Amino acid sequence: xxxxxSSFKKSRIYVVLFALVTALVFSVLITSAATMLxxxxxxxxxxxxxxxLLEAAGLVPEDKKPTPEDIKQIYDxxxxxxxxxxxxxxxxxxxxxxxxxxLIHTDQKVQGYxxxxxxxxxxxxxxxxxxxxxxxxxxxxxxxxxxxETPGLGGEIESNWFQENFEGKKIxxxxxxxxxxxxxxxxxxxxxxxxxxxxxxxxxxxxxTGRYLSEGxxxxxxxxxxxxxxFRQKKGSQTNLETILDE
Amino acid sequence: xxTDLSHYKEILIKGVWRENPVAYQVLGICSxxxxxxxxxxxxxMSIALTLVAAFSGLIISSLRHWIPSNIRxxxxxxxxxxxxxVTDQILKAFLYDISKQLSIFVGLIITNxxxxxxxxxxxxxxxxxxxxxxxxxxxxxxxxxxVAVAFLRELLGxxxxxxxxxIPQFLYDxxxxxxxxMVLAPGAxxxxxxxVWLKNSLPGVSHEKK
Numbered sequence: 001x002x003x004x005x006s007s008f009k010k011s012r013i014y015v016v017l018f019a020l021v022t023a024l025v026f027s028v029l030i031t032s033a034a035t036m037l038x039x040x041x042x043x044x045x046x047x048x049x050x051x052x053l054l055e056a057a058g059l060v061p062e063d064k065k066p067t068p069e070d071i072k073q074i075y076d077x078x079x080x081x082x083x084x085x086x087x088x089x090x091x092x093x094x095x096x097x098x099x100x101x102x103l104i105h106t107d108q109k110v111q112g113y114x115x116x117x118x119x120x121x122x123x124x125x126x127x128x129x130x131x132x133x134x135x136x137x138x139x140x141x142x143x144x145x146x147x148x149e150t151p152g153l154g155g156e157i158e159s160n161w162f163q164e165n166f167e168g169k170k171i172x173x174x175x176x177x178x179x180x181x182x183x184x185x186x187x188x189x190x191x192x193x194x195x196x197x198x199x200x201x202x203x204x205x206x207x208x209t210g211r212y213l214s215e216g217x218x219x220x221x222x223x224x225x226x227x228x229x230x231f232r233q234k235k236g237s238q239t240n241l242e243t244i245l246d247e
Numbered sequence: 248x249x250t251d252l253s254h255y256k257e258i259l260i261k262g263v264w265r266e267n268p269v270a271y272q273v274l275g276i277c278s279x280x281x282x283x284x285x286x287x288x289x290x291x292m293s294i295a296l297t298l299v300a301a302f303s304g305l306i307i308s309s310l311r312h313w314i315p316s317n318i319r320x321x322x323x324x325x326x327x328x329x330x331x332x333v334t335d336q337i338l339k340a341f342l343y344d345i346s347k348q349l350s351i352f353v354g355l356i357i358t359n360x361x362x363x364x365x366x367x368x369x370x371x372x373x374x375x376x377x378x379x380x381x382x383x384x385x386x387x388x389x390x391x392x393x394v395a396v397a398f399l400r401e402l403l404g405x406x407x408x409x410x411x412x413x414i415p416q417f418l419y420d421x422x423x424x425x426x427x428x429m430v431l432a433p434g435a436x437x438x439x440x441x442x443v444w445l446k447n448s449l450p451g452v453s454h455e456k457k
Binding site: 009014041044045123146150158205 | 281284322329333
């Protein structure tokens with residue numbers, strides 16, 4: 001009996017059977033883990049996205065860590081997702097060429113807007129948000145919700161010190177040309193004074209991440225320029241939520 | 248005897264200290280370079296790796312009499328990869344922020360030579376309980392080096408400990424500067440090299456005298 005068993009264990013059939021059973025057992029294990037945890041993961045991702053939108057807009061309370069309910073409540077009260085056509089006018093149904101953006105509002109008055117950023121990084125896509133004041137040129141905040149940069153190096157783009165640098169930067173130069181915001185190599189204070197408003201401190205050891213992010217920001221801002229122009233023209237006068245981006 | 252406590256203690260000491268995976272076997276160097284810029288990532292990586300090492304040892308050792316030897320590496324990798332994917336899924340569901348920071352490195356535990364090395368060298372030849380302890384021991388040995396390297400790199404490179412600044416401002420005012428190289432991979436090479444040298448020059452642990 002044991003002889004028969006051991007000769008079976010040496011046969012090719014046994015090897016194939018063993019491989020099949022192993023593959024089956026472990027794929028069931030992985031699939032069930034992924035399926036059971038999926039809902040929680042999606043919830044985390046949705047919440048993370050909202051948190052990042054609020055962070056970009058500077059609406060997250062600083063003193064304590066907000067609960068998921070806080071985030072949902074602040075989001076519903078202050079953020080509205082809209083789609084606009086290439087001229088910057090709100091469209092009801094998103095079409096192929098329409099752009100997505102978020103309006104920041106308080107009591108039906110528009111305070112600014114948030115542009116989604118999606119650019120290549122060193123290892124993969126970087127996704128984040130860039131928020132603007134209602135003047136259409138001052139950056140209110142920046143946040144990143146998904147990236148695959150090296151932790152500790154390029155991964156620093158999600159740290160507070162890096163993101164806080166963006167606050168108050170201008171995307172227009174003295175002659176009102178779009179210059180975007182760039183990531184400097186090293187410290188901003190070493191740059192010529194007239195450039196300091198358009199650059200943030202770089203991350204040491206992550207030159208490429210910075211370069212790709214700068215390129216991505218410029219590309220995105222060029223695409224959203226029509227929206228920014230409307231905000232600049234209506235500076236301070238027309239801030240009603242329903243009509244800001246209408247004719 | 249094989250079941251008494253001193254036997255497990257022996258396996259533990261061997262894995263953590265005498266045959267430390269990083270300092271003696273020189274395994275797992277790649278991730279020791281990558282995740283040791285900050286303490287928080289190094290710590291979570293250590294915990295994840297220790298768990299995967301322990302449970303892959305347990306499972307592979309339980310199966311060792313049935314695994315056909317000509318496909319054993321594939322089977323070992325299947326077990327390891329499955330455990331790593333499940334760990335990654337659990338982190339994403341319950342520790343979302345940290346899983347975002349570790350990003351690809353949790354997935355890269357699969358390729359960490361320590362895990363496959365222990366599966367091949369220990370779990371295939373020993374009983375499940377011993378293999379489990381051996382996994383823990385090697386995981387702890389790896390964690391010890393990782394945390395030590397991360398501590399030095401975070402302190403010297405960013406002046407921080409777990410993200411809190413610990414270098415007093417007056418030192419910066421007097422001209423102290425963070426060492427930029429500590430944030431980069433070469434910094435980790437230097438520190439790991441120095442740690443290995445330090446460990447091997449302690450009395451009684453030199454390899455040459457063995």
